Amino acid sequence: MPYSFSRRTDWPSGENELALLLKSMLSRGEQVIDLTLANPTRAGLAYDQERLLSALASADSLVYAPLPCGLLRTREAVSAYYAGKGITVAPERLLLTAGTSEAYSFLFRLLTEPGDKVLVPAPGYPLFSFLADLNDVSVEHYRLRFEEGRWRIDFESLEGLLGPHARTVILVSPNNPTGSCISRDELLQLNRLCAAHSASIISDEVFCDYLFPGQEASFGSLAGNEEVLSFALGGISKALALPQMKLAWIAANGPRDVLTEALSRLEVIADTYLSVSTPVQHAAVKWLADMPVFSSMVLERVTGNYTFLCGELARSKAGECFPVQGGWYAMVHREGLCADENWALGLLAQERISVHPGYFFDMPSEDFIVLSLLPEPSCFQEGVRRLCRRMGGVHRS
Ligand SMILES: Cc1ncc(COP(=O)(O)O)c(C=O)c1O
Structure with missing residues (x-):
């Protein structure tokens, strides 16, 4: 008799094409700017290592x-x-x-x-x-x-x-x-x-x-x-x-x-x-x-990147950014953009930047993309410049 698995985990297997392309580019040592970065520990933030780790060394934990x-x-x-x-x-x-x-x-x-x-x-x-x-x-x-x-x-x-x-x-x-x-x-x-x-x-x-x-x-x-x-x-x-x-x-x-x-x-x-x-x-x-120390470090990062993003979108007329009240993400919109998987694959292969197409987030249409505001500022700025160049080159409907 074959082994059986619960239907709860009957999900489509394997990674999507975007994730596979990103993985293969990284494995070839190619430089990619990841504007989907969700992991703050990979964002070049200045954590106080000693203070963080010493808090773990308490005898109470035994x-x-x-x-x-x-x-x-x-x-x-x-x-x-x-x-x-x-x-x-x-x-x-x-x-x-x-x-x-x-x-x-x-x-x-x-x-x-x-x-x-x-x-x-x-x-x-x-x-x-x-x-x-x-x-x-x-x-x-x-x-x-x-x-x-x-x-x-x-x-x-x-x-x-x-x-x-x-x-x-x-x-x-x-x-x-x-x-x-x-x-x-x-x-x-x-x-x-x-x-x-x-x-x-x-x-x-x-x-x-x-x-x-x-x-x-x-x-x-x-x-x-x-x-x-x-x-x-x-x-x-x-x-x-x-x-x-x-x-x-x-x-x-x-x-x-x-x-x-x-x-x-x-x-x-x-x-x-x-x-x-x-x-x-x-x-x-x-x-x-120490919460205020952590949150102000990250808030400074995300608000700085957001200000740059809004400025660059306005300057290049490539699209507009929705107003953000809080959090680590921004949504960019361009009428007629058609940011489907193929568009995101092209962006990754040709411009070497990774973004989330809006459909990942159940957006009502495909003229949205989502960017993480966490990346280190010089990477973020270069990524946004390339993105604007690409979006500027898309035919407006
Ligand atoms: C809205 C929201 N809730 C929860 C989480 C995950 O939190 P945790 O790491 O505590 O599971 C995320 C992660 O990105 C998130 O975006």
Whole structure:
């Protein structure tokens, strides 16, 4: 009898053509400018090595005394991180996980039955469909619309999807890739809609420490949302630009009775895995105290690159950049661009730059591309110049 595998992992096998070409160019030693870079540890940032590593060398780490929700002192440090943003989150409302993806899995396990749908934004982060498959649910996209200078939730499309088997709404704020944050008005409307359907909200706020200058007031964390059962996600992969350390958290909130039940069920899920490492939990207490140092280093990088990008697009008239409220990404638009896979392959082969075509992010048309704002500035600038040259050469429809 042949071996069998679960249908959950029946994904198309192999890498896409773009990834294969990039790999073969790099293996031949060719210089490629990667404008999709998502890994801050490869972005030439000046991490304080000694300080980071010494925090890991604590004798406390030699003792195994696990708590399902995570060590109290670490949850207190996360609570202090929220206090720094003016939000009160008691450590009892926090649960630590080994990364945001694990937090999503725990929440899908908590909130959904097999076959249910989770509602995710489009444009949005492409990992959701894999996370959903692995948890026996599927994704449905509600739309974000660009109106009056900013991306907003299309409530009509969201309302049309909510139902007895679709009662988990995912928000990403600031969103990857639109860089938009949910406004207070939108949150009021979202709460009304979710309360009417007894729907829960998962709010991915991993980029909330990267609000662009002047946008500080535009972000509201759902860690403070008492109206509806809500789970705000954060983590050091973005807050401290340390994805390799694998520490994230869920800040739960909502009406008291349902919140208490959700927390006790989540605790059992977490107790089944106990996945967050003790040394990282101890070190994170010290790292989080240095959070402003990390975030200002990265914020300076992404805002500097964004300013250059907007200037270069305007100067070359190659396209326009959507306004970014926060995060590490920017979306470039050019009417009639047709940025499909072939276009991205041509860009890589001829200009030696790698970008994300918009369809990766469920964009409504192909005249968008997404750029990471993380690369080292001289690489980023050269990449953007080549991109503008190429886009300028595309026939405008
Ligand atoms: C919106 C969003 N959420 C979560 C993550 C992943 O976070 P983690 O490394 O904590 O799993 C990413 C990674 O790029 C992301 O873009």
